[in-house]
Amino acid sequence: xxxxxxxxxxxxxxxxxEITPDELQLAVRNHSMPLExxxxxxxxxxxxxxxxxxxxxxxxMATYTLSIGGHVRRSLSLSLDDLMARPATTIAVxxxxxGNGRARLAPRPLSQPWLSEAVGNxxxxxxxxxxxxxxxxxxxxxxxxxxxxxxxxxxxxxxxxYERSLGIADAMRDEVLLAYAVNGRPLPxxxxxxxxxxxxxxxxxAHVKWLRSxxxxxxxxxxxxxxxxxxxxxxxxVAGAPVQRMRPRALMVPPGVPDFMSRTRFVEPGVxxxxxxxxxGEAPVARVEFSDDGGQTWAAASLDPATSPYAWRRWTFRWxxxxxxxxxxxxxxxxxxxxxxxxxxxxxxxxENNAVQRVRVIVGRPEQQQPPADSL
Amino acid sequence: xxxxxxxxxxxxxxxxxEITPDELQLAVRNHSMPLExxxxxxxxxxxxxxxxxxxxxxxxMATYTLSIGGHVRRSLSLSLDDLMARPATTIAVxxxxxGNGRARLAPRPLSQPWLSEAVGNxxxxxxxxxxxxxxxxxxxxxxxxxxxxxxxxxxxxxxxxYERSLGIADAMRDEVLLAYAVNGRPLPxxxxxxxxxxxxxxxxxAHVKWLRSxxxxxxxxxxxxxxxxxxxxxxxxVAGAPVQRMRPRALMVPPGVPDFMSRTRFVEPGVxxxxxxxxxGEAPVARVEFSDDGGQTWAAASLDPATSPYAWRRWTFRWxxxxxxxxxxxxxxxxxxxxxxxxxxxxxxxxENNAVQRVRVIVGRPEQQQPPADSL
Numbered sequence: 001x002x003x004x005x006x007x008x009x010x011x012x013x014x015x016x017x018e019i020t021p022d023e024l025q026l027a028v029r030n031h032s033m034p035l036e037x038x039x040x041x042x043x044x045x046x047x048x049x050x051x052x053x054x055x056x057x058x059x060x061m062a063t064y065t066l067s068i069g070g071h072v073r074r075s076l077s078l079s080l081d082d083l084m085a086r087p088a089t090t091i092a093v094x095x096x097x098x099g100n101g102r103a104r105l106a107p108r109p110l111s112q113p114w115l116s117e118a119v120g121n122x123x124x125x126x127x128x129x130x131x132x133x134x135x136x137x138x139x140x141x142x143x144x145x146x147x148x149x150x151x152x153x154x155x156x157x158x159x160x161x162y163e164r165s166l167g168i169a170d171a172m173r174d175e176v177l178l179a180y181a182v183n184g185r186p187l188p189x190x191x192x193x194x195x196x197x198x199x200x201x202x203x204x205x206a207h208v209k210w211l212r213s214x215x216x217x218x219x220x221x222x223x224x225x226x227x228x229x230x231x232x233x234x235x236x237x238v239a240g241a242p243v244q245r246m247r248p249r250a251l252m253v254p255p256g257v258p259d260f261m262s263r264t265r266f267v268e269p270g271v272x273x274x275x276x277x278x279x280x281g282e283a284p285v286a287r288v289e290f291s292d293d294g295g296q297t298w299a300a301a302s303l304d305p306a307t308s309p310y311a312w313r314r315w316t317f318r319w320x321x322x323x324x325x326x327x328x329x330x331x332x333x334x335x336x337x338x339x340x341x342x343x344x345x346x347x348x349x350x351x352e353n354n355a356v357q358r359v360r361v362i363v364g365r366p367e368q369q370q371p372p373a374d375s376l
Numbered sequence: 377x378x379x380x381x382x383x384x385x386x387x388x389x390x391x392x393x394e395i396t397p398d399e400l401q402l403a404v405r406n407h408s409m410p411l412e413x414x415x416x417x418x419x420x421x422x423x424x425x426x427x428x429x430x431x432x433x434x435x436x437m438a439t440y441t442l443s444i445g446g447h448v449r450r451s452l453s454l455s456l457d458d459l460m461a462r463p464a465t466t467i468a469v470x471x472x473x474x475g476n477g478r479a480r481l482a483p484r485p486l487s488q489p490w491l492s493e494a495v496g497n498x499x500x501x502x503x504x505x506x507x508x509x510x511x512x513x514x515x516x517x518x519x520x521x522x523x524x525x526x527x528x529x530x531x532x533x534x535x536x537x538y539e540r541s542l543g544i545a546d547a548m549r550d551e552v553l554l555a556y557a558v559n560g561r562p563l564p565x566x567x568x569x570x571x572x573x574x575x576x577x578x579x580x581x582a583h584v585k586w587l588r589s590x591x592x593x594x595x596x597x598x599x600x601x602x603x604x605x606x607x608x609x610x611x612x613x614v615a616g617a618p619v620q621r622m623r624p625r626a627l628m629v630p631p632g633v634p635d636f637m638s639r640t641r642f643v644e645p646g647v648x649x650x651x652x653x654x655x656x657g658e659a660p661v662a663r664v665e666f667s668d669d670g671g672q673t674w675a676a677a678s679l680d681p682a683t684s685p686y687a688w689r690r691w692t693f694r695w696x697x698x699x700x701x702x703x704x705x706x707x708x709x710x711x712x713x714x715x716x717x718x719x720x721x722x723x724x725x726x727x728e729n730n731a732v733q734r735v736r737v738i739v740g741r742p743e744q745q746q747p748p749a750d751s752l
Binding site: 372 | 383384385386392393394395396397398399400401402403404405406407408410412413415416420421422423424426428429430431432434446479486487489490491493522524528529530531534535536537539541564565566567591593597599600630633634635636637638639640642744745748
C-alpha cells in the first residue's frame with residue numbers, strides 16, 4: 001500500500017480484528033476454496049486453495065531438469081520426459097495450508113490471513129520418489145532429503161529459494177510423489193508447473209512446488225522454512241513441535257443463500273441436508289458431529305466411505321431448520337482420538353488452528369426483488 | 377466472523393486503511409490475478425480474477441436450459457447442445473472488475489477490497505447473442521435485454537437473482553457472446569458453468585454468469601445491480617453515471633523478488649526489461665508510459681501489436697535500475713484521449729479507480745540463505 005501504512009514483520013501479534021494492508025496484499029493473491037466447492041469430491045483446479053510465498057516462477061517444460069544429488073552414490077539429472085516415462089501413480093489428496101484458521105485467532109499472528117477454507121482435494125499424478133532415491137543410491141549416514149523450489153524471495157530477512165526437508169523414512173514412503181499433473185492435466189503454473197512434491201497427509205508447506213533440486217544430506221536442514229517457520233509453540237522460549245500432518249477438520253457447505261457483504265446465510269424453514277467433507281492427516285476420520293446451537297449440543301452426522309486414504313470424506317446431516325437465528329458447527333474426530341477444539345488453538349505462528357467452523361444462519365426470508373417486467 | 381466484529385452495510389465509508397473482517401471474508405473468496413501472471417498473454421484459468429456476489433450455483437449440463445422470452449414474437453428454450461450447435465466464435469477478452477482499485481481509496485467504500493489486479497485475459501468461445509435475439513424476434517417497443525443468473529443472495533437488503541441489463545443496441549453488437557468455453561475447455565463452475573454472457577470491453581458486472589434466462593423488456597430494468605449498484609458518483613445527491621466500459625489501465629510484472637510479508641521488491645542493479653499489459657474498453661490503447669520516480673517524470677514504453685480488439689496489449693520498458701529505493705509507475709492512455717490519473721479516482725462505490733500502479737523496489741540485495749549441506 002502506498003500511503004499511510006507501516007509494514008510490520010510477519011509474526012507480529014495483532015490485537016485488532018481488522019486486517020492490515022500487508023495482510024490484504026497476501027489475501028488478494030492467495031485464495032482459499034469457496035466453501036460451496038465442498039460439494040465436489042474433486043476440487044476444480046481454479047477453486048483449490050493456493051499459498052505462494054514469493055512469485056510464481058516462469059519455467060519452460062522443454063528445458064526443465066530436476067537434479068538429484070548430495071549424499072548419494074550417483075547424481076541424477078532428469079528431464080520432464082524422463083520423469084513421465086517412469087511408473088505413474090494417481091491419488092486423490094486433500095491439501096490444507098498449515099495456517100488455515102490463522103485469521104480467527106486473537107491475537108492474530110501477522111501472515112497470510114486465512115479464515116477456515118484454505119483447502120482443496122485434487123487427483124495428482126506423478127512418479128513415486130522412492131524409486132528415484134533408490135536409483136541415486138542413498139549413502140550411509142544420510143538423514144534428510146531437501147527439496148528446493150525455483151520460487152525465490154525474502155522471508156525472515158533472508159533471501160532464499162523455498163526449501164523444505166523430509167527425513168529419509170518419510171521421503172521413502174510409497175505415497176510420496178513427484179507430481180506433474182493434477183485432475184488429469186499438466187500442472188498449471190500456480191500449482192508448481194512443471195513438477196512438485198506431494199507428501200499426502202501433510203500440511204501444504206511440505207509439498208514443495210516448482211522443484212529445482214533434491215539434495216540428500218548427512219545433517220538436518222536448517223533453512224528458514226524448516227528450522228524457523230512452521231513450528232507449533234505458544235511461547236518464544238521453546239522451539240516448538242515442527243508442523244507436519246494435518247490435524248482433523250470438517251467443513252460444511254453453508255446452507256441457504258448469503259448476504260453479499262456479511263455472508264450471513266438465509267435459510268428456508270424445514271429439513272435441509274447439510275453436506276460437507278472431513279479429513280485428518282494423522283488417522284482416518286472416525287466421526288463427524290453437527291451442532292445448530294454453537295457447539296453446546298452435538299449429533300452424529302453420516303459419513304460416506306473413504307475414496308482414498310489421503311482424501312477427505314463426504315458427510316451429511318439432516319437438519320430441521322426452525323425459524324430464528326442459529327450458529328451451525330461441525331467437528332471431526334479421527335481414529336487416533338484427536339478431535340477439533342471448540343475454542344481456538346492459539347499459537348505464535350497461527351498454524352494448526354483447527355477450531356470448529358461456525359456458520360451464522362437466519363431461518364426465514366428477506367424481501368425479494370421483483371422479476372423483470374415482461375418476465376417469463 | 378464469530379467474535380467481536382460488527383457488520384457494516386456495503387458502501388459504508390471506512391477511514392482506516394485496515395480491512396474489516398467482513399471485507400476479509402470477501403477477499404478470501406474472490407481472488408485477483410497475481411501480477412506475475414501478466415507475463416501470459418492468455419491468463420491460465422485458475423489465475424484469472426473472480427468476483428462472485430453470492431454462491432457458485434450447482435448446475436447440471438444435461439438438464440440445463442436457457443429461456444429467452446419477454447417482449448419477443450416467440451419464446452425460446454435452449455439446451456446447451458442447442459447452443460453449441462450454433463455458429464461459434466472465439467475471442468480473447470480482457471475482463472476487469474469495476475471495483476478494481478477500491479481498497480486503495482481513502483476513505484474506502486466497504487465492499488470487495490481489491491487492490492489493482494482484479495483482471496484477466498482469456499479466450500472465450502460461444503455463440504453470438506444477436507442471432508438468438510433475431511430468432512426470438514424482438515418486438516417493437518423493446519428497450520432492454522435483461523440477463524438473469526442462477527446465483528441468488530441478498531444485497532441492498534433485497535433477495536435477488538443476479539441480474540443486469542443491456543440496451544438493445546449494445547446487446548446486438550457482434551462481439552456479445554453466450555460463452556460455454558474458456559481457453560478451449562468447458563467453463564469451470566466459478567466462471568459461469570455452463571453458460572455466461574460476454575460483453576467485450578465492459579467491466580465484469582455486465583458479463584452475467586450461470587445464465588438462467590434472457591428477458592426482452594419494454595421498459596428499463598430497475599433491479600438492484602442495475603439501478604442501485606454500479607454507478608460512478610461522488611455524492612449521494614445524484615444518481616451518477618452507470619458503470620459500463622473499462623477505463624484505461626496498465627499494469628507491470630513487479631521486477632525482482634518479493635519480501636513475503638511486505639511484498640517490497642528487491643532488484644539487482646543493471647538493466648531490466650519491465651513487462652506488462654495495458655487495456656481500455658473505450659478505445660484502443662495508444663500509449664504506455666513508465667516512471668521510476670513515483671510519477672514525477674515519465675518515459676514512453678514500447679507497445680506490442682494488439683492481438684484482439686478486446687484484449688490487453690503487451691508493453692515493455694528497458695529500465696536501468698540504480699542502487700537505492702524507487703517507486704515504479706506505469707500509465708496507459710487510449711485513442712480517445714483518456715489517461716490514467718496519478719491520484720485516486722474517488723467515488724462512493726469505489727468503481728473505476730484506475731489510478732496508476734505503484735511498485736516499491738529496493739535495488740540491492742539482502743542476505744542470502746546458505747545452500748543445503750551437500751548441495752549440488
